[in-house]
Amino acid sequence: MQVLEWAQFLEKGLPLKNTFTAMTVGIFDGVHKGHKALIDRIVCYDKGLLPVVVTFKQSRKKTQDILSPRQKLALFESSGIAVTIVAELSDSFMKMSGLEFIRILHETGKMRFLALGKNFRCGYRMDTDASMIQKFNAPKAIPTDIVDVIAEKDVPVSSSRIRAAILQGKLEETQLMLGRPFVFDLTGTEQLECPGGEFAYSIAALERVIVPPGKYTVLLHKKDGGNEQADIHIEEGVIRTPAFPSLEYIEFPKQCDL
Numbered sequence: 001m002q003v004l005e006w007a008q009f010l011e012k013g014l015p016l017k018n019t020f021t022a023m024t025v026g027i028f029d030g031v032h033k034g035h036k037a038l039i040d041r042i043v044c045y046d047k048g049l050l051p052v053v054v055t056f057k058q059s060r061k062k063t064q065d066i067l068s069p070r071q072k073l074a075l076f077e078s079s080g081i082a083v084t085i086v087a088e089l090s091d092s093f094m095k096m097s098g099l100e101f102i103r104i105l106h107e108t109g110k111m112r113f114l115a116l117g118k119n120f121r122c123g124y125r126m127d128t129d130a131s132m133i134q135k136f137n138a139p140k141a142i143p144t145d146i147v148d149v150i151a152e153k154d155v156p157v158s159s160s161r162i163r164a165a166i167l168q169g170k171l172e173e174t175q176l177m178l179g180r181p182f183v184f185d186l187t188g189t190e191q192l193e194c195p196g197g198e199f200a201y202s203i204a205a206l207e208r209v210i211v212p213p214g215k216y217t218v219l220l221h222k223k224d225g226g227n228e229q230a231d232i233h234i235e236e237g238v239i240r241t242p243a244f245p246s247l248e249y250i251e252f253p254k255q256c257d258l
Helices: 006-012 033-045 069-078 098-107 130-140 159-167 171-178
Strands: 002-005 021-025 050-058 083-089 111-117 144-147 182-185 190-194 198-202 214-222 227-235 238-242 247-252
Touching (some): 033 111, 159 171, 238 247
Parallel strands (some): 021 111, 111 144
16 A cells, blocks of 8 residues: 655655546544455446555544554455555645545546545534535536445444543453554554563553553564563553563453453
8 A cells, every 4th residue: 555645645646647537535543443444445436446545644632542553554455456645734725625635536546436424523613524526526517425324233333432441441342442452553663671570661642542550461463473462550641561571562352350
């Protein structure tokens, strides 16, 4: 999968010049079941179209992320996405109208199919919703699928609900909405050796959501590809693990001992 910054996309377009695209757009925080429905739609719609995700990074975050950037990109790639375009939600970008944004995707991105969530909005002051985009694309013969919100137990799946479930330690509910276990990426943390045969990882600066303080039995994924079940301790801004070198991810099962 190729990853392009928005400025690079505007300047040079897509890497395959003569290829038309199927696109979806969103922040995709968590890449949960609802997001996966959008991705599956563009991957499966027409094998002759290049599946492209347009996603965003926030310059000033109001909430903690569920995934690290590399986790998000890895999930896109494993789902069949060929190109991801990453735009920063800067002040200048946010002043663009929603329909101007869609026009760029059509002209520069050679978009020939678009899938959006029912609640999708974009543009300056969120001036453009999914139905407006569908009408805008119709004269250009660009099919625009508006995908209903996915629900679990009659409750809509959303990034905010998943974030709340993680913060409350409701890992079974989290896994149900994500469609996979919650995995915390240790990339960017400093590993410190502690007395008593432990390592400590400082996570306060990562701006990512984590389960409540306590003891958890988890699966530790190592950089060499191996994994091992172990007990860890979550403290305020710190994860303490057994002294296994080169840890990469922490996978939380549905049920953990608090």
